[in-house]
Amino acid sequence: MIKANYPTDKFQDIQTPFYYYDLDVLRTTLDEVNLQSKKSDFHVHYAMKANVNESVLAVIKEAGLGADCVSGGEVEAAIKAGIAPSKVVFAGVGKADWEINLGLDNDIFCFNVESIPELEVINELAAAKGKVAKVALRINPNVSANTHHYITTGLSENKFGINMSELDKVVDLFPTLANVQLIGIHFHIGSQITDMTSFQGLCVRVNEIQDYFVARNISLQHINVGGGLGINYEHPNHFPIPDFEAYFKIFRDHLVLRPNQTLHFELGRAVVAQCGSLISKVLYIKEGTSKKFAILDAGFTDLIRPALYQAYHLIENLSSDAAIEPYDIVGPICESSDTFAKEFNLNQTKRGDIIAIRSAGAYGEIMASQYNLRKLPKGYTSDQLK
């Protein structure tokens, strides 16, 4: 069995649980993103909500990606990391006034607008500053993403985005709003999408929606197709890098850009998931009547994906090469949902062994909580532990 090649001896001295980021994997991933996206001058904005660990962000900034933010805090973090405001897009269904003002003060690239009342408020706040806000309409393309229902966002009954049926009304509003400029349209159909035909379906819809704007003589400079490219949670050692070649090719082959239009992407998970692992120690092996429990010092407060989405993560015992046995791998939190995996095959495990929960670089550390008054996990990089 191939396992992660991690500095397990160094891990012994660090308080577990913690996140470990392999920056070689991250850099290789970013090289591939750039190689494949630059074949067509596509613009990639990193979806900040996946992970804002400072060392990870520094590497992403170095690679030249822009930022996709969904809160004022993320806009601040992107700018603090040195990402140019001219590469920052700001989405979200509930932008507060201070968050809109923050975007305006920093002259960010674009607000992705999700409703008519939001558009009116952006116009008002921009007017108060004597500015014109650049906006893209987040349109609900009604494309199914074939993913978990909690993380599909592109269907019509959804809190996200503007429905096609409302589009006339929104478009008619623009001539009356002097302080917003429509520069593009924006889509995001869901997350952890591995079936490329979903993206192909999105391309077809975008082409149709572009016809709508052309028919109304509205020229759009930017098309933003969001993120959602999935990763291989089953085999992170064999498939550490998502298939960016196939992904960008789908858009190159199927999305018809009009003259002088640029195409934008907002990738989160695909950029950072595989570089991160949650590192934990085994506290106890509890022998049940018919099964064994490996009780870890990490719980859903550190990584909530299994409890929240029944998500699968590969789990490895980095301290053992002994024969494989099935364990229910659980955390210490007072909720039965605090289970990372059931009947999971680990090399025979004992108290003190170091466990890696893989593919945890996205929606891991950033979603940690202090429930049960637990300490937040820290993040360390391979550069720091050399």
Ligand SMILES: *Cc1c(COP(=O)(O)O)cnc(C)c1O
């Ligand atoms: C979450 C989100 C993304 C990133 O999604 P991934 O699945 O991590 O790539 C991109 N755009 C928007 C609007 C989002 O909400």
